[in-house]
Amino acid sequence: xxxxxxxxxxxxxxxxxxxxxxxxxxxxxxxxxxxxxxxxxxxxxxxxxxxxxxxxxxxxxxxxxxxxxxxxxxxxxxxxxxxxxxxxxxxxxxxxxxxxxxxxxxxxx
Amino acid sequence: xxxxxxxxxxxxxxxxxxxxxxxxxxxxxxxxxxxxxxxxxxxxxxxxxxxxxxxxxxxxxxxxxxxxxxxxxxxxxxxxxxxxxxxxxxxxxxxxxxxxxxxxxxxxxxxxxxxxxxxx
Numbered sequence: 001x002x003x004x005x006x007x008x009x010x011x012x013x014x015x016x017x018x019x020x021x022x023x024x025x026x027x028x029x030x031x032x033x034x035x036x037x038x039x040x041x042x043x044x045x046x047x048x049x050x051x052x053x054x055x056x057x058x059x060x061x062x063x064x065x066x067x068x069x070x071x072x073x074x075x076x077x078x079x080x081x082x083x084x085x086x087x088x089x090x091x092x093x094x095x096x097x098x099x100x101x102x103x104x105x106x107x108x109x
Numbered sequence: 110x111x112x113x114x115x116x117x118x119x120x121x122x123x124x125x126x127x128x129x130x131x132x133x134x135x136x137x138x139x140x141x142x143x144x145x146x147x148x149x150x151x152x153x154x155x156x157x158x159x160x161x162x163x164x165x166x167x168x169x170x171x172x173x174x175x176x177x178x179x180x181x182x183x184x185x186x187x188x189x190x191x192x193x194x195x196x197x198x199x200x201x202x203x204x205x206x207x208x209x210x211x212x213x214x215x216x217x218x219x220x221x222x223x224x225x226x227x228x229x
Contacts, residue, residue, distance in 0.1 A: 033215050035154070042204060042219040043154065049210075054217065086154055090214030096170035098144070098156040098214065 002091040004101035011107045012077050020104045022070040022087030030089045032070040034063060037103075038083040046085075047072060074106070082108045111135040111218045113205050118223030125195050125227075131188040131205030131220055139163070139183040142208035144216055145190050147201035147225075155201070158190065159208065173199075192225070200227045 005023040012018040022032060034047040045054050047063040050070065060075045074081055087101040117129040131143070145157040158179040159168045167179050178191040188205050202224050206216035 031210075031214060035216070035219075037154075042221050043206075043216075044219070045215065045217050048215045048217070084153075088154075088216070090212050096156040097168070098146075098159070098216075100154040100156065103153040 001094040002089065002099050004087055004089065004099055006085075006087060006101040006104045008102070009105045009107065011109055012074075013109045014077055014079060016077055018074040018077050018081070018106055020072040020074075020085050020087075020106065022072070022101050023068055024070070024089065025068060027068055027070050027089065028066045030065075030091065032063065032065050033088045034061075034072045035086045035088060036081075036083045037086065043086065077106075077108055079108050082106055111207065113207065113218060113220030115203060115205055115220045115223035118203065118225045120226045120228065121195055122229050123196060123227055126191070126193045127195065127225060129190040129192065129203055129205075129223055129225070131190075133186045133188065133205075133207075136207070138181075138186040142213040143181060143188045144206045144208055144213075145179065145188075145203060146206055146216070146219075147199075147203045148222070149198075149201040152201075157203070159213065160188070161213075195225075195227045197227050200225060 035043040036046045037043040050065040051063040084103045112134045114132045144159045160179045176194045180189045202222040204222045205220045207218045209215040209217040
């Protein structure tokens with residue numbers, strides 16, 4: 001099965017830029033989606049197709065994907081961005097086809 | 110506004126059964142594939158099952174195949190997950206989510222979840 005690897009935690013000061021990585025074999029050939037989950041809440045899609053933002057998601061959230069690493073970038077981090085972030089892809093050879101990374105806890109210092 | 114509201118969770122003994130429901134509103138339910146994803150306490154997201162917009166092509170993760178059945182009633186805008194032979198490792202918050210994209214690979218809206226506790 002396809003494996004997505006995320007760092008367990010990332011810390012950043014308010015106003016700075018946070019980068020959360022998602023590693024996978026040739027992930028650059030896949031579509032990567034990112035979900036934000038705040039404590040006690042349901043996940044929210046923040047990036048789809050590597051770099052597209054759903055309506056209502058601030059421009060501070062951006063994404064990129066190349067080679068073996070996809071990256072979620074949050075510029076001008078705010079306290080309200082503190083959450084778990086999960087990358088996700090679809091892989092036809094995996095079980096299940098919908099694959100999630102292990103999640104990254106973003107802490108705003 | 111898209112809304113997904115799960116219900117049906119609760120306490121069940123190992124080996125028991127439970128049926129979860131997900132009531133959808135704010136969009137044309139019959140036009141979208143739907144998914145179930147679960148999250149064990151303190152753990153990450155785990156994919157469970159999906160169903161196409163017309164109720165065909167059910168898909169299951171191997172961890173639940175043969176024990177869980179996904180279905181939908183487009184006349185009632187409701188998604189279901191019938192769970193059987195429940196195990197301790199099935200204990201989790203179960204989320205329904207709407208599928209989007211060419212491969213229905215994007216889960217673009219999620220419900221608030223319903224908690225399933227498996228314990229004797």
